Amino acid sequence: MAHGSRYKVAFKRRREGKTDYGARLKLIGLDKHRLVIRVTGNHTITQIVDIELSGDQTLISAHSKELKNMGWLGSGKNISAAYLTGYLCGKKAIKEKIEGAVLDMGLQSSTKGSRVYATLKGALDAGLEIPHKDVILPDEDRIKGEHIVQYAKSLDKAEMDKKFSQYLKKGLSPLEIPDHFQSIKEKIEKEVS
Structure with missing residues (x-):
C-alpha cells in the first residue's frame, strides 16, 4: 500500500474490484433506466434499475431460477437460460410500461456472443429499446441450442449418457433442447403478457 500525505485510499468497492465508479458515473449521467445484467457461476440475474439519491x-x-418454476429443465447458466431470463425481464418491463434502458454489465468483460449479450438479445426480443450493435449478439441457432444438438448427434450412446447426464437425469434429451427452449419462450409470452 502506498504511503505519503497525498495518498488517497480508494473506495472499498473499488478496492475489492466490485464497482467501476467511472463507468457508473457515466451511466448515472444518462438519466435513463439501466438494464443490469449479472452472470454468476450458475445463474443469470437481470434487473431494471433507476438511480435515486437514496x-x-x-x-x-x-x-434464471424463475425459469425452473416455468418448467425449464436445462441449466441456469447456459446461453439459452440467459436469453430466456432477459426475455422474461423484458416482458415484465413492457408490462410495467418501461420501454427502454441502457445496458449495465458491471465489471464483466465484453465478449461477442457471451451470456451477457444473450440476455441483452432476450430483452430486445421482448420489446425493450436498448442501444447496441448487432454484431455482438449471439446467433439465433446458438441461443436455441442447435449447437448442442449437433454435438450430441456426433456422440455414441455411452458418451452422450456421460456428457449429458444432468440433462438426462432431469428428463431432457439434448436432442430436444431447441423444442424445449421454444416451449418455455411461449410460456413466458402467455404468462407475463
Missing part, C-alpha cells in the same frame, strides 16, 4: 431502486427483476 440509492438504486430495482423496478423489475428476473432470475
Whole structure:
C-alpha cells in the first residue's frame, strides 16, 4: 500500500474490484433506466434499475431460477437460460410500461456472443429499446441450442449418457433442447403478457 500525505485510499468497492465508479458515473449521467445484467457461476440475474439519491431502486427483476418454476429443465447458466431470463425481464418491463434502458454489465468483460449479450438479445426480443450493435449478439441457432444438438448427434450412446447426464437425469434429451427452449419462450409470452 502506498504511503505519503497525498495518498488517497480508494473506495472499498473499488478496492475489492466490485464497482467501476467511472463507468457508473457515466451511466448515472444518462438519466435513463439501466438494464443490469449479472452472470454468476450458475445463474443469470437481470434487473431494471433507476438511480435515486437514496440509492438504486430495482423496478423489475428476473432470475434464471424463475425459469425452473416455468418448467425449464436445462441449466441456469447456459446461453439459452440467459436469453430466456432477459426475455422474461423484458416482458415484465413492457408490462410495467418501461420501454427502454441502457445496458449495465458491471465489471464483466465484453465478449461477442457471451451470456451477457444473450440476455441483452432476450430483452430486445421482448420489446425493450436498448442501444447496441448487432454484431455482438449471439446467433439465433446458438441461443436455441442447435449447437448442442449437433454435438450430441456426433456422440455414441455411452458418451452422450456421460456428457449429458444432468440433462438426462432431469428428463431432457439434448436432442430436444431447441423444442424445449421454444416451449418455455411461449410460456413466458402467455404468462407475463
